[in-house]
Amino acid sequence: MPVYTVTTTRDVVTDEQKANLAVEITKIHSAVTGAPTSFVHVTFTELPEANVFSDGSPSRPLLIEGMTRAGRADSEKIRLAKDISTAAGRVTDIPESRILVMILDTPARFAVEGGRILPEPGAEDDWLDERDSD
Template identity: 75%
Template sequence: MPVYGVTTTRGIVSDEQKADLAAEITRIHSSVTGAPSSFVHVVFTELPEANVFTDSAPSRPLLIHGTTRAGRPDAEKVRLAKSISTASSEITGVPESRVLVIITDTPARFAVEGGRVLPEPGDEDDWLDEQSN
């Protein structure tokens, strides 16, 4: 379920960096939350420089918005955000001062994937077992 949207201006992140960043976001999310990596989605959006502003001036940030299932401790979400921020800067070369990571929650019962309501955090194994039957 987690969906990580990565928004930046065109030309900031190469295709290879996108693949590396998607893999690292997936690894971090699974490591921190214990959720299966198959749950993680990473989507990249590149905009023209004229469409991205910070402090009312054109900018070249790396904006990452992760939507995750509610119910995880705040410390876990902080760890997710910090780890993703650091990794994103290291992989892309964008200074961490230009990286913004936001983690928001949505109740699992409000998300449907593969035609099924998602499980609460910690109930993934049962949910996956039901899917294979």
């Protein structure tokens, strides 16, 4: 279920960097939360430079918003944000001063994937077993 949306201006991140960043975000999310990598979705949105501002001026930030299932410890969410920020800087060569990572929560019961309500954190194995038996 986690959906990570990476937003920046056009031509800031190459296709190769996008692919590498998607792999890094997926690995980090799974390592920190224990959730299967198959749960992790990463999307990229590129906007015209005239549509992105910081401090009231046109800018070229890297904005990463992670929507995750609620119920995780604050320490996990902090680690997710920090580790993703570090990885994003390393993969894209964008200074961390231009990177913003936010982790937002939604209750699992408000998300449906594959036609099924998502499990609470920690109950993924049972959910996957039920899915595989369908």
